[in-house]
Amino acid sequence: MNDDNLASQLSTFVDMFNAGTIFLLFFCIFVLWLINWLIRHMMGRVMTRFPSRRFAVMQLTTLLSFVLYIIGAIVLVVGVLRPPQEFLIAIGGSAAVAVGFALKDVAASLISGLILLFDRPFQVGDRVTFDNVYGEIMAITLRTVRLRTLDDNIVTIPNSRFITDVVASGNLGAMDMMVVTDFHLALDADIQQAQDIARQVIVTSRFAYLKKPVTFAIEEVQVAERLAIRLRAKAYVLDVDYEKAFQSDVTVRTSALFRERGVLRPAG
Incomplete structure (x- = not known):
């Protein structure tokens, strides 16, 4: 009976990731990336036209990216993969433990990213000092914060570090x-x-x-x-x-x- 269950689960798994599904999955991921690129491109043009509003535009761009990727991930799982309930019940527990252990740092950064987005200790466009690094916040993504130093280096920092460490903002959303x-x-x-x-x-x-x-x-x-x-x-x-x-x-x-x-x- 156990062998039959295992064979059934493997068959279900193979059916979920057939050639058509994999193609559709990658196509949808590409569409998500393209939409995000178009949003950032359009927002970049808006910032060029209205430079005095660039901080608000950058923050709106970050929020839109968050929403796009979160909704997109849900749609991909539910609408494209469409795993059966029996399959989820069968492997959900062990998979959750394994993935949770492997991605605990990523999960911590994702949750920290949401905290940063709503608590707003700093904003996109702020000049901040963090761990002896000084520069401008370029983006707050789902997992990391990208900071550009005054020497034009891009420093990528996991979101979780900003929750536990001290960060100083020089302007906190102001232009001056x-x-x-x-x-x-x-x-x-x-x-x-x-x-x-x-x-x-x-x-x-x-x-x-x-x-x-x-x-x-x-x-x-x-x-x-x-x-x-x-x-x-x-x-x-x-x-x-x-x-x-x-x-x-x-x-x-x-x-x-x-x-x-x-x-x-x-x-x-």
Whole structure:
């Protein structure tokens, strides 16, 4: 009887994965991929046309991809494979244990992806720091988060790591973001003059977002085993894409004005 059951189950399995079903399965997977590619392509054109709304568009694209793949997977199993109830009952328990054990990390990442989507500790387009990696969130997929560093490297991180580890978001969905720029001065430098110069440079930068305040923090620090004054300028860039351009602009012009106006720097 057991042999008959085994033969019946094998026959059912073979019938499920006949040539026609396999072709249809791969065709449907290709269609899912194509639909997802078309959605991302169209959303990319929308972002190009409306750059100020690109964060919202990127987040909508991520949500649509989630929904597409989840619904698509259900349709493939129910509509294409159509496994009989007896077959599911016969192998469901052992298969669930085996697949669950093999895919526990994937399952954890999938669940974590849903948590990230609704809890939103960060969003697509945010500038974040995670495990000494800093960059922009490019995509939140079912299993991973893709982050592009400022050196244009793509870092792929499992979703589950963001649930347990600390992540810092610099803008949390906003277009503007605070950018911190440090300048080091000699102990006997005119700090007020240096601060005025830095403020002048910041407010005249084409990348500055002036609806938010420009602030400074001043403290003594050790530079090359010598005490110095650190002048830390805190200002907002109008678009996170201009972060490094803004910081470079402020650094270059401020340093030039320090030399021109005789602001003392730490001895080399």
